[in-house]
Amino acid sequence: MNLKKFILISIIPLWIFIALIEIAALLFLPAQYTVRRAWEVVTNYDGKDGYRIPFKPNYSFVGVVRGGDLLNWTRFKYHPEDLNKHVFTVDEYGFRNSIGLFKKGVEAVMMGNSYVGGSQETQDNLITEILTTKYNIPSYNYALKPLQFFWEDTRFIRSPPKYVIVVGVESEIIGSNWIETVVESSAKYDVKEWSTYEEWRRANEVIAWSNFVLLSNKLKSRSAMRFYSNKVYIDILNTLFNRKTLAEMYKPPQVKYDSDLDMSFFTIENDNPKFEVYGVKGFISGITTLKNTQEVLAKRGITLIVVAVPSKGNLYSKEYKNIKREDKALPRFETEMEKNGIEHVKLYDSMYANSLKGKIYFFKDDTHWNSETNILIAQLLASKIKLLEKQGNLR
Amino acid sequence: MIFTDYFFLVLFFPVFLITYLLVYKTIPLANIIIVLFSLLFYASFGLENLPILLVPLVLDFFVGLIIFKIKRKSIKKYVLITAIFFNLGLLAYYKYTGFFINNLSLFLFWDISQYKIFQNVVAPIGISFITFQRISYIVDIYRTKIEPTRNFLNYFTYASLFPHLISGPIVRFSQIKDQLSQRTLNTNKIFDGSKYFVFGMLFKVLIANQLFILEEALIKDMMNSNFIQSFLLMLIFSFRIYFDFLGYSFIAVGLAKYMGFDFPINFNAPYQATSITDFWRRWNITLSTWLRDYLYVPLGGNRKGKIRTYINLFFTMLLGGLWHGASWNFIIWGFMHGTFLVMERFFIDTKFKYVFPAILSRIYSFIIINLLWIIFRFPNNQDIQILFSSLLNFKVESFNSEIINALCFSAPAIGVAIIWSFFLNENMIKDLKPRVPVAVGLLIAFLFIIAYSLIRKDVPFIYFQF
Numbered sequence: 001m002n003l004k005k006f007i008l009i010s011i012i013p014l015w016i017f018i019a020l021i022e023i024a025a026l027l028f029l030p031a032q033y034t035v036r037r038a039w040e041v042v043t044n045y046d047g048k049d050g051y052r053i054p055f056k057p058n059y060s061f062v063g064v065v066r067g068g069d070l071l072n073w074t075r076f077k078y079h080p081e082d083l084n085k086h087v088f089t090v091d092e093y094g095f096r097n098s099i100g101l102f103k104k105g106v107e108a109v110m111m112g113n114s115y116v117g118g119s120q121e122t123q124d125n126l127i128t129e130i131l132t133t134k135y136n137i138p139s140y141n142y143a144l145k146p147l148q149f150f151w152e153d154t155r156f157i158r159s160p161p162k163y164v165i166v167v168g169v170e171s172e173i174i175g176s177n178w179i180e181t182v183v184e185s186s187a188k189y190d191v192k193e194w195s196t197y198e199e200w201r202r203a204n205e206v207i208a209w210s211n212f213v214l215l216s217n218k219l220k221s222r223s224a225m226r227f228y229s230n231k232v233y234i235d236i237l238n239t240l241f242n243r244k245t246l247a248e249m250y251k252p253p254q255v256k257y258d259s260d261l262d263m264s265f266f267t268i269e270n271d272n273p274k275f276e277v278y279g280v281k282g283f284i285s286g287i288t289t290l291k292n293t294q295e296v297l298a299k300r301g302i303t304l305i306v307v308a309v310p311s312k313g314n315l316y317s318k319e320y321k322n323i324k325r326e327d328k329a330l331p332r333f334e335t336e337m338e339k340n341g342i343e344h345v346k347l348y349d350s351m352y353a354n355s356l357k358g359k360i361y362f363f364k365d366d367t368h369w370n371s372e373t374n375i376l377i378a379q380l381l382a383s384k385i386k387l388l389e390k391q392g393n394l395r
Numbered sequence: 396m397i398f399t400d401y402f403f404l405v406l407f408f409p410v411f412l413i414t415y416l417l418v419y420k421t422i423p424l425a426n427i428i429i430v431l432f433s434l435l436f437y438a439s440f441g442l443e444n445l446p447i448l449l450v451p452l453v454l455d456f457f458v459g460l461i462i463f464k465i466k467r468k469s470i471k472k473y474v475l476i477t478a479i480f481f482n483l484g485l486l487a488y489y490k491y492t493g494f495f496i497n498n499l500s501l502f503l504f505w506d507i508s509q510y511k512i513f514q515n516v517v518a519p520i521g522i523s524f525i526t527f528q529r530i531s532y533i534v535d536i537y538r539t540k541i542e543p544t545r546n547f548l549n550y551f552t553y554a555s556l557f558p559h560l561i562s563g564p565i566v567r568f569s570q571i572k573d574q575l576s577q578r579t580l581n582t583n584k585i586f587d588g589s590k591y592f593v594f595g596m597l598f599k600v601l602i603a604n605q606l607f608i609l610e611e612a613l614i615k616d617m618m619n620s621n622f623i624q625s626f627l628l629m630l631i632f633s634f635r636i637y638f639d640f641l642g643y644s645f646i647a648v649g650l651a652k653y654m655g656f657d658f659p660i661n662f663n664a665p666y667q668a669t670s671i672t673d674f675w676r677r678w679n680i681t682l683s684t685w686l687r688d689y690l691y692v693p694l695g696g697n698r699k700g701k702i703r704t705y706i707n708l709f710f711t712m713l714l715g716g717l718w719h720g721a722s723w724n725f726i727i728w729g730f731m732h733g734t735f736l737v738m739e740r741f742f743i744d745t746k747f748k749y750v751f752p753a754i755l756s757r758i759y760s761f762i763i764i765n766l767l768w769i770i771f772r773f774p775n776n777q778d779i780q781i782l783f784s785s786l787l788n789f790k791v792e793s794f795n796s797e798i799i800n801a802l803c804f805s806a807p808a809i810g811v812a813i814i815w816s817f818f819l820n821e822n823m824i825k826d827l828k829p830r831v832p833v834a835v836g837l838l839i840a841f842l843f844i845i846a847y848s849l850i851r852k853d854v855p856f857i858y859f860q861f
């Protein structure tokens with residue numbers, strides 16, 4: 001075949017070459033080279049038991065990945081400091097703990113969503129890990145499953161922990177979120193213990209033609225060509241334009257960008273810290289839920305501790321930063337919890353004061369809080385538990 | 396799986412191609428590969444769809460043979476009518492049951508939809524195209540235009556060929572009959588395939604999908620719509636549906652060429668039409684010729700006097716509208732097109748001598764087509780009312796920031812759409828000669844478009860729903 005002929009048909013060999021590279025990458029390239037977040041690798045979206053366990057059990061991810069879940073909308077390139085070595089260890093039951101932690105016995109179980117699950121945090125920076133290793137309070141991370149599942153989980157029916165700690169951003173806690181809602185029931189659920197990840201994968205992961213959309217999306221999420229095409233696209237955009245210009249160009253409706261702080265906010269209304277968002281009715285509902293949860297847990301001798309974290313918008317957004325303390329929901333809700341005898345950790349005043357001094361408690365390109373907040377929460381929780389122990393609040 | 400999907404682009408088609416190229420010189424083997432991959436392709440839309448594709452496909456093969464064998468014309472006709480009823484019955488059941496039952500329930504004040512047989516009836520993808528194609532096969536045998544093939548593999552290949560299985564073009568057996576048993580795959584054919592495939596992808600991903608973003612922004616703000624905004628929405632949808640379907644058709648033609656098949660080109664500069672009648676000679680040509688040959692002509696065409704011609708034209712377009720979907724807006728859309736066709740025919744019949752300048756005729760056609768696309772686009776009567784009333788209310792206000800943003804990003808796509816629609820045509824692709832600079836350009840465009848389609852949001856082809 002001469003050169004001209006080859007050039008005329010060159011799309012075919014190129015296409016086949018791309019496909020071979022892609023298939024090889026899917027089969028042999030470690031996940032860290034084709035994903036942005038460890039979360040995307042470990043999450044149990046497609047396992048049959050995904051309803052009950054949040055992550056792939058007995059699985060460990062180690063790799064250099066970047067944070068920034070808002071970058072998908074803003075088209076910003078990540079900050080170099082957000083490119084970190086990330087360890088994500090899932091225990092034999094499918095929760096983000098070191099393997100064998102449950103069997104050693106736990107004092108506290110922590111409920112919450114991706115903030116507690118630590119979607120952008122390496123294992124050592126999780127609140128539960130800090131409590132366990134630094135403060136010697138063995139704590140079990142139950143994110144992202146609701147309190148109701150914990151109530152029905154036979155492991156904790158057999159050996160209940162001393163404390164259930166509910167952690168969430170302020171709107172989750174005040175708004176009576178699924179995390180803290182529990183109905184007393186006699187239902188029981190055996191969370192299976194998997195001896196290896198492979199054993200679970202063979203039994204659970206549904207990759208079949210019968211669920212083509214799932215199969216296709218799964219492969220697409222691990223596509224090397226997609227990952228690197230996107231990287232080139234983002235690199236070109238960020239070389240040509242700075243963040244401020246990009247934010248003005250694209251104006252993604254889901255995200256607001258503050259160029260002075262170099263910080264992005266996920267639809268700022270979600271972070272609205274005003275009291276009027278909830279009103280008296282909302283407060284009553286929030287407190288009632290927590291009191292109910294407290295009473296239900298007490299039947300198994302468990303103490304409820306609530307941690308409501310100020311939202312990113314509350315601390316940093318121009319819209320809400322200068323609202324008076326009495327017009328904000330969180331400080332008022334903390335007082336209400338105090339009045340109603342709900343054990344909790346107060347965060348608002350110290351975090352707000354420090355934020356004014358320039359302390360950064362949230363990732364700049366992400367909805368989640370950072371390790372500074374985790375360290376602070378763990379420290380205050382340890383003091384709280386110490387105090388409760390002192391007061392003789394023992395089972 | 397659609398042609399712009401990751402799975403299709405990076406896994407399915409390349410794997411097919413490797414397998415196909417290994418065996419393409421042995422045609423029966425190559426046909427087996429096509430059939431297997433076509434079944435996989437169809438199964439990707441749901442395994443439950445396969446029997447609905449396969450059962451009538453097998454039956455029509457034997458019906459074709461039986462019709463050919465029978466000597467008595469009356470029995471021949473009886474078998475044909477039974478087969479057509481069976482095919483149309485399946486189409487009616489899967490596609491129109493919900494629509495019919497809902498409307499009947501409203502009319503009778505009795506909820507018939509509660510009965511199990513009418514619940515969860517989901518139309519298998521592409522059923523309209525598939526049914527029309529198979530009907531053309533048996534009718535052409537009845538009309539002795541073609542002889543049925545006795546080679547089941549060839550027939551199966553024709554009836555299941557994945558590039559046109561879902562959204563056409565509606566390929567008639569006579570058009571590819573010879574290629575089913577003998578086809579070549581040479582440099583020129585592959586070059587031609589690449590031309591159509593790359594241009595199809597460019598049209599779909601860079602133009603139609605980009606216009607979709609603008610269209611979405613305009614629709615979101617439709618309640619505050621003013622004249623300019625509604626006019627823009629109308630234009631944008633007109634261009635989007637054209638480039639979406641043209642893109643799909645080109646991709647289908649390109650993929651078929653990679654296998655050695657020549658599919659008909661489905662468009663010929665439809666927005667340069669000088670009348671609505673002319674538009675239907677240029678838009679979705681394989682469908683409009685199907686409607687002409689298998690509906691208009693059997694109804695009597697123009698052979699039974701003027702009034703019958705008008706009725707036949709109108710009825711054909713009405714059913715053409717209904718073919719697009721089980722919804723009143725498609726029926727009204729067909730009704731309106733039928734009305735315009737009748738009116739134009741009436742002017743011809745009255746021997747109205749004045750010939751309008753071509754530019755005026757084009758403007759007339761383009762405006763009418765655009766206005767009718769509004770009916771096509773919105774199944775909801777309220778939306779249509781809002782758009783038409785804001786088109787009549789010549790209030791001009793500024794756009795919101797989301798629209799301005801989308802407009803800025805869509806400006807190049809709009810520019811290309813205008814130039815292509817009004818000044819260029821589909822034959823230009825055909826005329827591109829196999830030269831090295833063209834091939835290099837296609838190669839670069841190919842690489843770019845594959846990468847780009849992977850990182851942008853997928854937008855399904857509009858004609859997939861039919």
